[in-house]
Amino acid sequence: MNLTLLTPHYLLLLLVLPGIVWLFWRSTTHLPRVRGVLVLVLRVLMIALVILSLSGLSVKNPTEQVNVMFAIDASDSVGEEGREQVLDFVQHALRLMKKGDRAGVVVFGADASVEASLQVTPEVKKLASTVPGHATDVSHALELAMAQFPSAGKKRVVLLTDGNETRGHAQDTALVAQSLGVEVWSVPIGTNSRATDVQLDRVMIPSRVSMGEPLEVRVVASAQQATPAHLLLFRDQHLLAEREVELRPGKNSFTFLDTLEDPGLHRYEAIVNAAADPIAENNRVIAFADVMGKAKVLILYGDEGPPEELARALEAQGLAPELHRGTELPTSLGELLKYDAVILDNVPGLGVSLAKMDVMEKYVRDGGGGLIMLGGDRSFGPGGYHRTPIERALPVNMDVPAKMTIPSLALVLVIDKSDSMGGYIGDASRGSRPLQGITKMELAKMASFSAITLLNPFDQVGLVAFDTDVQWIIPLTEAGDRERIGAKLSTLTHSGGTDIYKGLLEGFQALSRTKAMKKHLILLSDGLTPKADFQGLVGQITQQKITVSSVGVGEDADKWLMAQIAEWGQGRYYFTNDAESVPRIFTSETMLVSRTLVEEHPFVPSVRQDHELLRGIPLTTLPALRGYVLAYPKPAAEVLLVSDKADPLLAVWRYGLGRTAAFTSDLRGRWGKAWVEWEDFGKLAGQLVRWIQRKTPRQSMWVDVAVRDGTSRVTVDLYDDHEQFVNQARLSGTVAVSGQATAPLAFEQTAPGRYEGNFPINGTGEYFVTVSGEDSAGGGVGPRTVAVAVPYSSEYIPRLPNLRLLRKLADLTGGQVLHLADGAETLSEIFQVAQDGHRPPHNVWYLLIFAALLLYFFDIVARKLPPAEEWLGRLGIRTSLFRRVAGGRLARPQSPLAGTAAEGIAAREAAQRPKTGLPESGAVPSGELYVARLRWRNSSIGSRRTFPHHGRGG
Template sequence: MPMPRTTAPNGKPIAAFAFTGYWLPVTIFSARFCMVLATAYTFSFAQPLWLAVGSLAVPMAYFAWKNLATLGAGRRVAAVALRVLVVLVLAAAMARPAMVQHNDALTLITVVDRSLSIPADQQAKGRNYVAAALKNHDSDDRLAVIDVADGAMIARLPGKIADATTAINERNTSLGGTQTRLSAGLQLGLAIAPPDTAVRMLLVSDGNETAGDVRETARIAAANGIPVDVLRLGYDYSNEVVFRNLVAPVRARSGQTIPLRFVLSSVGRTTGTINLTLRDDSGTEHEININPGGAGSGMPVTLVKGTNVFSVSVPVGVRGMHEFKARFTPAGDDQDSLPQNNSASAITFVAGPGHVIVADTDDKAGEKIAQAMKVAGIDVRRCNAHDFPDRLVDLMACDAVVLANVDCASLSMEQQEMLARYVTELGGGLVMTGGDSSFGAGGWIGSPVAQVLPVDLDPPQKKQMPKGALVLVIDHSGSMTGQKVECAKAAAAAAVRLLSTRDYLGVIAFDSEYSWVIPMAELTDKDAVYRKISDIGAGGGTDIFPALKAAYEAVKKTKAGVRHIILLTDGQSAGADCRSLAAQMGKDKITVSTVAIGDDADLNLLAAIAKSTGGRFYPVQNLKNLPQIFIKEAQIVRRSLIVEEKFTPKITFGASEIVRGVPEIPALDGYILTGRKGGTSQVILATPTADADPVLA
């Protein structure tokens, strides 16, 4: 039998021939691919010092080779090689390898100023200069053109340059040309910059920006690696006036007098007249007389070189959009070169007549405030805090809200959140006056309203002040299962929220026995307290005395100025011991307020405990009232924030409109302790002490 042929006709072995024939195209392709990568990309390490970690592979390989002597030769080599490979890969990964793509193509985004203030011959020179520069462009370069004046428009999207002489057309007639918003042009250029080429921006302008901030936009471009070149178009007007801006308030009330400011710039001394017109919602346009007692309705002005500012006050009429237009007319045609830039406009939204709501809880605290506002001609509407609006739409026509010694418990959480939105979203005013039921003493600490007040209701740690102590004694017997215990836990959390981080707090849960959920200590971590309160369950009998005695002994040991206990239960308990304990607590000036849930609670016993200690008794049928009761009771502890001493406040911010023109600040008999909030909040009056506690902010 003949042997199979092992050579090809050219004499090479068949196996070698087959190998070469198969791998040769692959090898050629791989070589070409590597050449393309080497040409288009650069391989580098962002943190090359980490490559030094790879040197650890040498000693590691040495010790691994010695320690793995029991393995076979093949397994030994594989194990050492794998470990070395892992070290090298980790070193390379920590060095942050990067492959950077090279691209020699450039996109030039040209922002052309099309405002009417630039003479036509200067605009033509700018176009010709750019066209001449583009003649030397590479074939892969691209060009984009953006026209800018009153706004910015794309005249040409990024694309290859076919004819440099027609790359930039003449003026875009769709732009008004009365304003120059260079920053808008650069911003649009950043938006259309292609990611696959290098990018430069060229600003062709006289540099006279009338709106926006081109410097800030240029800084943003630089931060994105896009340089901005400037081709300045220089020219000289012997006489030129530009109406830079008409400044008007965004909002006003019907019948209100608002200030308007005219901002003009001039290259020299010029005289003329400013005329003002108003267009309302009906489309009717009429001229406003801003020259009372003079000839004509226009205001005669004399402009000097540079910026000139003039102010007038005008009344606004019915509600709606009011568009003001101002125009400068020179005294002679030779005093101004371009009349197109001699006007400016502004819009003011005029709302209906507004009013101020003054809320209190006793119909007395807000009486004098309301009288003073009425004397000043302000429309005042008084209401009891319990009748305060509960819909944001009801405050739309309200200019401000005054809370005259209103405690936190008088407003629901929904009303508090609504009031905060009224300030932050609608720009409404909020005034909180001092009193024993306001600020921190009124339980506002941690509330939504506290976030929008200009003072910190929880005074700083360094402030020396009397501390308060509160113990919550909560029944969690079997009869409290379900909604009762859940409402009790929510009420307890609401009370904790009102306390300062320097107050003492303890929480006891009891059935037939008691346990400390929160041992008596300073309230340093409210979140931890909330979590532990939420874990309270229900089950067992009811025995009030041991729990109440433990609360008494704990609160008695504290060095607090105000010591208070809140007892909540729905069941019966032996009364003799509780009554004698209550009498002792009354002697020690420890108050106890009791909350009875339902008709099964021992109402007589709970009422007697509250009466003996000077506390309050609450028979509760509606569980939804529990949080408000606990909030009201927690305010007793915050009485330590009330400072009762006679003093005369000092002015700390005399530039405020509130105290400007006030000849003398009257003496006060006390204040509610608060802290400085910082930020944009400004303390206007403070105590004359070294701490300078806020009095008016």
């Protein structure tokens, strides 16, 4: 067993120990000599124990067991060749293990995985673990490796990496390793072979240009050696130019000229291709240019075709409309930010994925864009927009209350529960986000419950499931008992084959027995079914005034049959290969059958409140409309126009940085023909679009975004109309990136008119930064949106091994730096224990403090305990007996009074006096004691002679 001090600098306190000893000696002069020495020794020991406890006295227990975890960098910067060299190194080291040693392997990149757990005989013939290689997280690897160690034994992590971490903070983790007694031994490895690598560094363009202004696009490429390459430049995903180029070693710059006639945000992308290029990930760069000009409006339309009259009216108002089908709604925020406003003209919501709707919501809330939804039989609630991101952005709710007629509706859900319903669906090509881990069966249960929650409590609902047989999961019951319905729904499981006919027949028979005013059947299936007389059965169903809608799920569904059943049943047919659409279909279908969603009758709109977008419009001559979709205004919405039944017709509000509007009638021939032909139609449409469109900042605002070392710095320069700095503005921002939540951005003023903020770069992608706020006078600033792209991880930037970091990790933890070329003698040190090899030192400070407290107790006893004669007397024991026990000698006085030389003289004279027959008390008369003291004092002064005594002179 060895001892060590964790904080030895506290031993400097021993320098003051002689002074403390002197003070203690002075304080014990009134005590008898033996007792004083005892107190002094106790106090010195007590102080020494306290100093040792402060110094961290610890016990080290030697051990021969060594635990080693090899952490292997498998990121893309290392490459296959580097991984093979590392594997050879580890295999060679494992062959040098001693008996009793244990080893394991961790593989890491962007994540970390245990390749081989800590064991006596690990076998690592090849790396079986697969980790993402687009990043290097050394910190995570160290944490996972340390988690494998037991409490006893030597602990070492052998880190084999190039040290170019792109995530985490390895030095912070090394400090944790140091505190746990874990050594980190670093082994630098070469980066991926890049002798023939070609890389694009950036594409340089002005962030803002005027419409029609010539634009210079500069592409910067790097090469390790001279090589030919093919360079392509795209604008908004369309090929703009391509060029065969000769790359020289180092930086190469190529210039292209372009002219932008379209206002809005434009995306440039450069791609380079070269022979023998080992890394394709760094061959692509992206930049954005914002073109100032006319406000650009994206008009998306449904099956009725493009609204030409609306487009002409907006163009006459100085706007730039662009017509596209609703299915062409952009999938990225960057594409949407090209437009200042978006109009949805009767676009079916079920044809738009929730991912696209999320982008639309971000466009308004975070990008400051404008959104208008126009009415129609495929819009708002009838179109399937209920409970979607677009509904959140609009100023109206689409959940129209159902009428409380008893009973008003009976709904039976006929659900396929065959084995195939245990599978999954999802089509990434449509921009959807499949619900991971959710089977078709679970989706059907979610959809069914969503539909049931829309029914009023007095409606009747039932659910019959079928495979080759039928089973009532929920017999027809009132929809109000949702807790019991949910419990029964949870018991639905998949098994067996598919027989749609039996399911339809069972549902029909149940509905035929109810007296509900409206009866509806929703069929869901994902597979094929035996042939049967479906047309005859559905004919009987419709004769009973029961309607049937059908939902085909997945590519294996019998689409033709499902469509025919819906047509014969006078209902609606839906097909989806998008998991998220299944609940939306059931919700939309239930709303259509349980509510009145459309009002169709002629009426003249009324003005509910005045508003700036209505100024200059002759509101007393508004034309008549012939119908609208029912919706209800949200609390913060402004309702400008209403129907003859006081239902909202035109409502607006602010949503985040943007604005939205809901016009519940259409601007086509079905309901709004008179409006389209109205002479002030163009003016009203133009003013509505200009009110909701993204605003142009009144001030001159220049926003620059620069990315460096995983952090992006946003710099805003703000000027007024006179080109003077705008100070003390209160700016804020948002950062939006696809697939991630929008993050807030704070700014601080760092110079006159300059404001700066930072945000972390969390992976590759296109980051859209929107800045807005108020100036010192309370006026609005912005919004202004800029974009920055991170096309590839810094993992793919050519770099040498980070030797500085690897040495730092070893130095912090007491490890070493090895090399792949080291021989067996050096590698064997990995499993060797130095002479001071030990388990983690065990600090015994608490034992030292306990011992010091114990000594303090003895110190008190030694100072305060009365003389033996006194405490024996108190116990009733005669001193004569004590003397006899002591051998007939006079007991030495122990009290301070009896401890002087005079007391000794008085005691001897009393002993020589003739006995009087009085009992011996052992006490010396006070008068004799006084005389004895005088004699002793006089003789001491005269002759400087000291009488024999048992104490020290006081």
